[in-house]
Amino acid sequence: MPTIIRDTRFTKIKKHPVQQLGLVLLLMGFAVLIGMLSMGDYILTPSIVERSVVDSTHQAVLKSLLEPLYNKPIESDWALSAVLDDAFENANEQLTEKPIDDYWGRSYKTYLIKYSTVGLPAERPMLLFWLSIGLGVLGGLLYILPKLQLIPGIKNNHIFHSATTNRGWVGWLLGSFLILFYILLYFFPYYITTWMLICDPLAFWLKGSGATEWFFYGLLYTLAILVMGVRMMIKYRHSKYHKLRTGSVMFFQLAFAFLIPEILVALNRPYYDLKNIWPLNYDLFFEYKINEFLSNGTLGMFMLVWGIALVVLGVPLMTYFYGKRWYCSWVCGCGGLAETLGDPYRQLSDKRLKAWKIERWMVHSVLVLAVIMTAAVLITFFTGHSSLLGISSYDLRYWYGFGIGSIFAGVVGTGFYPLMGNRVWCRYGCPLAAYIGIVQRFKSRFRITTNGGQCISCGNCSTYCEMGIDVRWYAQRGQNVVRASCVGCGVCSSVCPRGVLKLEDRGDGKARFGEVKF
Amino acid sequence: MKHVVIIGNGIAGITAARHIRKGSDFRITVISGESDHFYSRTALMYLYMGQMEYKNLKPYEDWFWPKNRIELVTDWVEKVDVAQKQLVLRQGEPLSYDELIIAAGSRWRKGGWPGEGAKGVHGLYSLQDLEAIEASTAGIERGVIVGGGLIGVELAEMLHSRGIPVSLLVREKGYWASVLPPEEARLVGDHLRQHHIELRFSTSLKEVEQDAAGRVQAVVTSAEERISCQFLGITIGVEPNIDFLKGSGIETDRGVLVDEYFRTSVSGVYAIGDCAQYRKPPIGRKAVEQVWYTGREHGLLVAQTICGKPAAYKPGPWFNSAKFFEVEYQVYGDVPSRLPEGWEWFYWQHPQKHQALRLVWEKESGKFRGVNLLGIRYRQEVCEQWIISGTKIEEVVGQLHRANFDPEFHSRHEGEIRNAFSTQTGRTIKEQKKKWWVFGA
Numbered sequence: 004m005p006t007i008i009r010d011t012r013f014t015k016i017k018k019h020p021v022q023q024l025g026l027v028l029l030l031m032g033f034a035v036l037i038g039m040l041s042m043g044d045y046i047l048t049p050s051i052v053e054r055s056v057v058d059s060t061h062q063a064v065l066k067s068l069l070e071p072l073y074n075k076p077i078e079s080d081w082a083l084s085a086v087l088d089d090a091f092e093n094a095n096e097q098l099t100e101k102p103i104d105d106y107w108g109r110s111y112k113t114y115l116i117k118y119s120t121v122g123l124p125a126e127r128p129m130l131l132f133w134l135s136i137g138l139g140v141l142g143g144l145l146y147i148l149p150k151l152q153l154i155p156g157i158k159n160n161h162i163f164h165s166a167t168t169n170r171g172w173v174g175w176l177l178g179s180f181l182i183l184f185y186i187l188l189y190f191f192p193y194y195i196t197t198w199m200l201i202c203d204p205l206a207f208w209l210k211g212s213g214a215t216e217w218f219f220y221g222l223l224y225t226l227a228i229l230v231m232g233v234r235m236m237i238k239y240r241h242s243k244y245h246k247l248r249t250g251s252v253m254f255f256q257l258a259f260a261f262l263i264p265e266i267l268v269a270l271n272r273p274y275y276d277l278k279n280i281w282p283l284n285y286d287l288f289f290e291y292k293i294n295e296f297l298s299n300g301t302l303g304m305f306m307l308v309w310g311i312a313l314v315v316l317g318v319p320l321m322t323y324f325y326g327k328r329w330y331c332s333w334v335c336g337c338g339g340l341a342e343t344l345g346d347p348y349r350q351l352s353d354k355r356l357k358a359w360k361i362e363r364w365m366v367h368s369v370l371v372l373a374v375i376m377t378a379a380v381l382i383t384f385f386t387g388h389s390s391l392l393g394i395s396s397y398d399l400r401y402w403y404g405f406g407i408g409s410i411f412a413g414v415v416g417t418g419f420y421p422l423m424g425n426r427v428w429c430r431y432g433c434p435l436a437a438y439i440g441i442v443q444r445f446k447s448r449f450r451i452t453t454n455g456g457q458c459i460s461c462g463n464c465s466t467y468c469e470m471g472i473d474v475r476w477y478a479q480r481g482q483n484v485v486r487a488s489c490v491g492c493g494v495c496s497s498v499c500p501r502g503v504l505k506l507e508d509r510g511d512g513k514a515r516f517g518e519v520k521f
Numbered sequence: 522m523k524h525v526v527i528i529g530n531g532i533a534g535i536t537a538a539r540h541i542r543k544g545s546d547f548r549i550t551v552i553s554g555e556s557d558h559f560y561s562r563t564a565l566m567y568l569y570m571g572q573m574e575y576k577n578l579k580p581y582e583d584w585f586w587p588k589n590r591i592e593l594v595t596d597w598v599e600k601v602d603v604a605q606k607q608l609v610l611r612q613g614e615p616l617s618y619d620e621l622i623i624a625a626g627s628r629w630r631k632g633g634w635p636g637e638g639a640k641g642v643h644g645l646y647s648l649q650d651l652e653a654i655e656a657s658t659a660g661i662e663r664g665v666i667v668g669g670g671l672i673g674v675e676l677a678e679m680l681h682s683r684g685i686p687v688s689l690l691v692r693e694k695g696y697w698a699s700v701l702p703p704e705e706a707r708l709v710g711d712h713l714r715q716h717h718i719e720l721r722f723s724t725s726l727k728e729v730e731q732d733a734a735g736r737v738q739a740v741v742t743s744a745e746e747r748i749s750c751q752f753l754g755i756t757i758g759v760e761p762n763i764d765f766l767k768g769s770g771i772e773t774d775r776g777v778l779v780d781e782y783f784r785t786s787v788s789g790v791y792a793i794g795d796c797a798q799y800r801k802p803p804i805g806r807k808a809v810e811q812v813w814y815t816g817r818e819h820g821l822l823v824a825q826t827i828c829g830k831p832a833a834y835k836p837g838p839w840f841n842s843a844k845f846f847e848v849e850y851q852v853y854g855d856v857p858s859r860l861p862e863g864w865e866w867f868y869w870q871h872p873q874k875h876q877a878l879r880l881v882w883e884k885e886s887g888k889f890r891g892v893n894l895l896g897i898r899y900r901q902e903v904c905e906q907w908i909i910s911g912t913k914i915e916e917v918v919g920q921l922h923r924a925n926f927d928p929e930f931h932s933r934h935e936g937e938i939r940n941a942f943s944t945q946t947g948r949t950i951k952e953q954k955k956k957w958w959v960f961g962a
């Protein structure tokens with residue numbers, strides 16, 4: 004077998020000076036972001052306890068238990084966190100009726116640590132914001148913009164020679180960092196309170212209250228989609244299809260996922276991302292959500308009806324006319340991140356038949372699980388019985404949220420971008436994708452048309468399919484591509500050097516599948 | 522059980538194997554020396570450019586072969602003994618066959634220039650060639666490529682991807698001018714120049730200079746110019762790879778001579794793909810067709826013949842495609858480089874972008890004969906139907922939107938093309954109005 008070629012001596016290809024500067028700024032911003040986590044000191048005061056511990060019983064007990072700590076500087080959030088853990092444990096000896104559980108504990112700890120921060124992050128949050136996130140965005144843009152000088156067209160040179168995009172050391176490092184980040188975000192938010200602090204000015208300006216870990220995450224997520232969206236637009240600037248759909252995901256992320264929900268909260272209305280559809284939006288029918296909708300008059304009612312209408316009417320109709328892409332590569336936030344931040348990793352998706360088999364089992368199981376979980380939650384809501392066939396609906400939803408909502412969608416879904424490609428979640432885990440996929444496969448006008456016998460089996464289409472579809476398998480047989488998982492990103496059509504593939508909504512009969520010609 | 526042996530695991534041999542399996546229970550063995558598995562030769566450039574890895578080049582996963590009971594042997598066939606129905610292999614034991622398909626493909630052609638044997642002089646056909654090119658191009662200052670055809674441009678793009686300056690020597694007056702009409706040739710030439718490929722037209726090679734170590738250090742062109750370089754690519758064409766058949770009794774000329782059923786002069790022995798030469802070429806086709814699509818078609822047909830449903834080669838309208846850096850090229854039907862007697866043509870080019878279209882028809886009857894496309898994609902199905910049914914050019918121009926295969930939202934130029942067509946030719950277009958209420962029509 005040929006030894007496969009890995010030559011890293013492309014000495015003549017240097018990065019543009021502006022790109023080099025961009026890279027330096029990006030790394031500096033990143034370093035500041037990491038560095039600031041160990042920057043502050045922490046001083047606890049009674050008023051901080053009052054602000055952070057909202058439950059009055061808990062507050063009373065904790066206030067006296069924490070007394071020895073007041074007004075004494077503590078060096079690190081780790082140290083403070085350990086002390087607080089002890090305090091909660093002691094408190095729980097007294098609070099046998101209503102103990103501080105994990106959920107409360109995490110929230111208290113996060114606020115207590117955040118508010119007791121002193122030093123630079125508390126005094127100069129804006130400065131740190133610009134030096135980290137600001138510098139990162141600027142550096143990213145400077146790195147991206149010089150690519151405008153290249154002649155427009157597909158440029159995938161050296162993707163498999165690169166340590167970043169072919170699971171080299173940079174890829175592993177990035178993946179590990181992302182995974183660690185998600186673990187902190189979901190399970191240990193109290194170690195990243197500095198990041199919330201530096202977002203406080205923006206959060207106050209936008210919605211009149213401070214930043215939570217979710218505000219910070221939402222901001223970072225949105226910026227990632229915007230900056231990498233610019234990259235996407237430049238990379239595919241010869242294709243209006245990509246420019247439009249990238250513009251679309253950028254808009255939906257910024258407006259629908261980030262701004263509108265925050266503004267709703269500022270107006271004392273329910274937090275609602277109007278484009279997030281059940282079962283991806285798995286807590287839509289949780290009782291606190293339903294109660295919130297019901298107590299919010301016409302707007303609340305509209306939100307509830309809108310949410311249900313999207314599931315029963317929106318998805319089937321739109322998918323019938325336009326295929327899965329109307330959502331997954333034009334609107335969805337997870338899809339939006341995958342199509343922008345994740346684009347450099349699309350070639351890492353597994354194309355093997357085995358992977359397709361695993362995918363079908365997995366993604367449909369998650370859909371079934373989501374349906375069961377939601378049904379149980381609704382039964383509890385309507386009947387008041389919390390236990391179904393011996394399983395508590397509370398446990399069910401907790402474990403769904405933990406396993407699917409946090410671990411799968413976040414830690415694995417995004418953390419594994421540089422290792423398993425940018426659509427791990429969408430492909431193996433997203434219950435909404437499974438649902439839309441069933442519609443697309445069986446009742447839709449969408450297909451990828453193969454242009455007669457023009458395919459030369461080169462494999463660009465399969466290589467760059469983020470969903471791991473072996474597009475070539477169909478194209479080289481002269482057959483159209485109709486697959487449940489296809490998100491209609493259109494990259495196969497762009498990278499095909501022979502003009503073989505076209506995404507079309509062309510009628511739903513048998514002809515949609517096309518015949519095997521070769 | 523009948524044992525069908527196929528020499529060559531390229532597109533021709535593998536298509537034959539797959540379809541023999543579909544149509545029969547015969548024992549199938551494929552012998553090939555170049556690689557263990559079928560891979561896509563057309564993607565060799567992407568391997569070098571780091572756009573794909575070798576595993577991406579394989580159209581079928583490795584389990585595919587045992588599952589479909591297609592036995593693979595990696596070895597070189599040294600001799601075919603038609604009397605004994607046996608193949609002599611370089612390493613393995615001789616192999617017997619009941620029916621034999623020769624699908625040995627091509628090899629790159631040399632020019633016979635002095636010094637051509639120097640180190641650093643390569644053609645591009647096989648994986649081994651690619652590996653050698655990889656080694657020879659590491660850290661070099663300049664490469665020269667002789668031969669302005671499709672593979673020449675691919676090789677130029679490969680070197681370009683490594684930041685190696687390239688001079689491309691083209692014998693004709695324009696890029697690929699033996700196939701492309703002058704305007705298309707110019708457009709592609711301009712595009713190559715934009716990518717800093719140095720084009721030297723009406724220029725060939727005279728000799729290759731070597732250094733003390735026997736490595737190429739410069740070439741001298743037919744214009745007596747010396748270009749110093751550390752790599753020379755020879756891409757002046759390919760020729761059937763059939764030396765091993767010498768003395769076998771199988772009749773050959775340039776390629777293995779076959780009839781329309783791909784039968785050679787020896788019964789039970791067939792030849793397909795690049796290495797076959799038609800005794801009577803189909804109308805409008807060359808005697809040796811060296812493209813992917815024809816190899817696939819041959820494989821399909823020979824499989825039917827072997828499975829007892831003899832199928833003759835009656836190709837439809839010619840088609841092909843390529844890509845020159847960013848510019849995609851498609852052709853449907855007959856578009857010669859010079860206008861034949863009694864034909865007319867029309868050429869449209871985008872004022873700024875590298876997009877063009879050329880329509881060709883018969884003057885008298887107005888019958889549509891073919892179309893060249895640069896930077897625009899057309900549907901094969903529609904173009905073929907126009908050609909086969911002899912649709913009048915006026916109707917074709919009125920229906921161009923039916924053929925357009927560009928991605929959604931891409932700018933379309935049918936209006937401009939129609940206007941230019943009527944002004945230039947004075948013909949009145951028969952418009953077929955697009956019915957807006959028919960989805961996707």
Ligand SMILES: Cc1cc2nc3c(=O)[nH]c(=O)nc-3n(C[C@H](O)[C@H](O)[C@H](O)COP(=O)(O)OP(=O)(O)OC[C@H]3O[C@@H](n4cnc5c(N)ncnc54)[C@H](O)[C@@H]3O)c2cc1C
Pocket residue numbers: 459528529530531532533534552553554555556562563564565566596597598599624625626627645646647672675762765793794795796810811812813814816842843
């Ligand atoms: C770089 C490149 C790019 C190309 N791009 C295009 C394109 O874009 N479009 C297009 O239509 N065509 C293209 N072609 C041409 C196309 O690849 C060929 O027409 C096609 O591969 C021929 O297929 P085949 O099956 O006849 O032979 P091959 O693919 O050559 O397969 C024959 C195999 O048999 C093996 N073999 C030969 N002799 C022996 C022996 N004695 N013993 C054992 N094994 C043997 C060879 O090593 C080889 O692996 C390209 C060719 C090259 C080299």
Ligand code: SF4
Pocket residue numbers: 457458459460461462463464465474475478479498499500501502503504
């Ligand atoms: S990219 Fe195009 S030519 Fe290559 S395998 Fe896919 S469809 Fe065929």
